[in-house]
Amino acid sequence: MIIRPTTEADLERVVAVTVDEPVGWIEAARYVDELGQGMYRPEWTWIAEEDDRVVARALWWGQASSTHPIALDCLHVDGSVADPSALATELLTAGLGAFASQGASRLPLYNLTLRPDWRSDPAVAGALAWRRTAALAAGLTDEVERLRLEWRPESGVPRSRGRLTFTEATDEEFLEVFRRIAQGSLDGETRRNLATLGPEATAREEMDFYLGCPGEREWWRLARTPEGEIAGLAVPSATPYNRNVGYLGVVPEFRGHGYVDDVLAEITRVQAESGAELITATTDTGNAPMAAAFARASYRTTEIRMIYSAPGS
Structure with missing residues (x-):
């Protein structure tokens, strides 16, 4: 052989x-x-x-x-x-x-x-x-089961409750919000990176990944409350094949208020208004709140992906 x-x-x-x-x-x-x-x-x-x-x-x-x-x-x-x-x-x-x-x-x-x-x-x-x-x-030896989800125009753009505004920001501001969102995340890869790399390097790695994706940096937005406080971020992105959700998250102090629905609605709206006929997304099966948010926004599970990676990779 x-x-x-x-x-x-x-x-x-x-x-x-x-x-x-x-x-x-x-x-x-x-x-x-x-x-x-x-x-x-x-x-x-x-x-x-x-x-x-x-x-x-x-x-x-x-x-x-x-x-x-x-x-x-x-x-x-x-x-x-x-x-x-x-x-x-x-x-x-x-x-x-x-x-x-x-x-x-x-x-x-x-x-x-x-x-x-x-x-x-x-x-x-x-x-x-x-x-x-x-x-x-x-x-x-690190095993994660992940949902692969799809949104199509016939599902309709999820309605925003208008509780957040979405603004442009500098790379430094985005990096800080990536760092804050990583704390307490239920995403398996983020949790592993926090354990091995720490919060700063984890945030930098997340941000660098999306900067390297085919999506445009100008699509990115910070989510703010009516009082101007940062609630999270929305990163519409793309793969070599189609538009996708990219990255979204809510900072720890604003979790539990349903803001994830507003952020996901904003990403979906941006992609839909650009003419996307398909928006893809992924989330771990262990991240039940995120999976539920996708379901509420009419994203349908089309595949299961089993992800195997080396510890620390």
Whole structure:
């Protein structure tokens, strides 16, 4: 068995792989398109081959400007392999080790997409099981279950109660509000970052991430009460594929008053008025108040994403 990153000469064999299990995967057309944009790369694509046949494939993804990959989008082992979790562990360990040796300060996470009803479907649960075993064995031991949500125009823009005003602000002002919102957050990644990085670095990392997204900085707003006090922030954003909610939050002293609904309504309004036909969002299943706010705003859960990451990454 040979495990290695691919070269341009492997493209035909890489795109010939198909996944027949009920999990999200990357089809040939998307891979080729994003390979041309630099979001998939031969050196980020790893295979296991036996007798010149590809028996396992791992596709890591990054932004076109990324030096190192950000996420593993697709992990597949051929059905002929007796122990798929063992081979997948070898493949992940080799790829992650190479990225670390190349200077990646943060190992890419593994993003596995499932149907919302995955727990009641043995086929989906089985497809998750060996991938989960491999991810954990390869060191991606932090596990988070996340909702992927969608809003479409036919749902209607949620009504604002007019309790907040939304104003522009400097980067320094936004950074301070990112820091305040992180305190007491129910978001799993934010909580992990607070524990390992502290509040200042966590706020900087959150802000830098959204500054690097395809959305425009000029969309960002601080949310203020009628008295002018800062209640939270709204960061409408975008992915390479569509508009999304980005980041929203309420500072600790104003939580419990329903302001999250006002902030989410503002983000949705901004995106809808720009002509967005689809707005996506994510939140952890453990963040019940945020999930409830999305439901009230007519965002529908379309997928479940299981996120596996290395501690401290």
